[in-house]
Amino acid sequence: MKAAVMFGVGQPLEIRDIELDDPQPREVIVKVKASGLCHSDLHTLKVDFGWPVPLVLGHEVAGIVEAVGDQVTAVKVGDHVVGNVISTCGVCDSCSRGEPTRCTNPGAIRRGPDERARYTLDGQAVTQIGDIGGFAEKILVHERNLVVVDKSIPFDRAALLGCGVVTGIGAVKNAAKVGFGDTVAVIGCGGVGLNVVQGAALSGARNVIALDLQPAKLELARKFGATDVINPAEEPDVVARVREIVGKGGVDFAFEVIGLPQTAQQAIDITDVGGTAYVLGKIPPGKTVGLESNDLLRGQKKLSGLFMGSTIASIDVPLYATMYQQGRLNLDDLVSETISLDEINEGYEKLEKGETARSVVVFD
Numbered sequence: 001m002k003a004a005v006m007f008g009v010g011q012p013l014e015i016r017d018i019e020l021d022d023p024q025p026r027e028v029i030v031k032v033k034a035s036g037l038c039h040s041d042l043h044t045l046k047v048d049f050g051w052p053v054p055l056v057l058g059h060e061v062a063g064i065v066e067a068v069g070d071q072v073t074a075v076k077v078g079d080h081v082v083g084n085v086i087s088t089c090g091v092c093d094s095c096s097r098g099e100p101t102r103c104t105n106p107g108a109i110r111r112g113p114d115e116r117a118r119y120t121l122d123g124q125a126v127t128q129i130g131d132i133g134g135f136a137e138k139i140l141v142h143e144r145n146l147v148v149v150d151k152s153i154p155f156d157r158a159a160l161l162g163c164g165v166v167t168g169i170g171a172v173k174n175a176a177k178v179g180f181g182d183t184v185a186v187i188g189c190g191g192v193g194l195n196v197v198q199g200a201a202l203s204g205a206r207n208v209i210a211l212d213l214q215p216a217k218l219e220l221a222r223k224f225g226a227t228d229v230i231n232p233a234e235e236p237d238v239v240a241r242v243r244e245i246v247g248k249g250g251v252d253f254a255f256e257v258i259g260l261p262q263t264a265q266q267a268i269d270i271t272d273v274g275g276t277a278y279v280l281g282k283i284p285p286g287k288t289v290g291l292e293s294n295d296l297l298r299g300q301k302k303l304s305g306l307f308m309g310s311t312i313a314s315i316d317v318p319l320y321a322t323m324y325q326q327g328r329l330n331l332d333d334l335v336s337e338t339i340s341l342d343e344i345n346e347g348y349e350k351l352e353k354g355e356t357a358r359s360v361v362v363f364d
């Protein structure tokens, strides 16, 4: 089976033949039809987060169930499924409280160190990023890492539901709980940021301010419901401009979707008294983001990290799929281009340059 394999940080991915094991009782083989290029995998490719190599990236997948273990109940052969990167044990305190992104034992659904790996290359274990490893013709995953979706949804759109869409809209719906008339700013308008914009617009926010250095991304943000756009490269005083737009000290909710300490600080700076800055971006390990004294006391600002939009995949993925079918959720304009697995390194180069929101690898 062909897969794009990462052998080291900073090295291009190599297309290799890897071996897929047979499914264990609760595991599933999915024939992959589409696999999105997410920014967090680009970070993994460029910055050492400690992932063991060889590693198969790709955690935004959609496909068709091909085989199931004998205890699988969540999916059946022929189902169209989306990968769910939020691995959960289902029984810890967090899972029991309905907070799966805070699961304390996600390893419970992985194979143990003494077992044969799901993927191997010349006998060596190959890691699956996010327990998915989706840049491959097939994936072998635990049934809890899949959600069934309606067969009418095109695979390249459905794939994005697994990460970019749930992370972006989930930040608005599940974490910030943005309400009618609230004010929102989004720093970084890639695949996740556009979904924060879209979620805020759907929530009835009065102002949805999109910030990005790429004019094309700002145009796209308007399509997703941004009421105002700011290009920090052309705006000498971003904080003053945000205050001017909302007519007060800043926005109620600012979302940083890039992963840099300086843009996280900018999110804090453009937040109003009592407002909250959310950091969705993957800040490099060892870097710190914090609140300055005035922001803490008089400012009463809050700063929060977020993981995967505090999503409950079994609820949120079908919800967003339904809203897409109703024509209320835009997935079509998220897909910048579809490419083949062989073109994956070029796809990441474009993503790094900010030329694309999402490239999606499609398989026959």
Ligand SMILES: [Zn+2]
Pocket: 038, 039, 040, 041, 059, 060, 163, 164
């Ligand atoms: Zn992702």
Ligand SMILES: [Zn+2]
Pocket: 088, 089, 090, 091, 092, 093, 094, 095, 096, 102, 103, 104, 105, 106
């Ligand atoms: Zn758990």
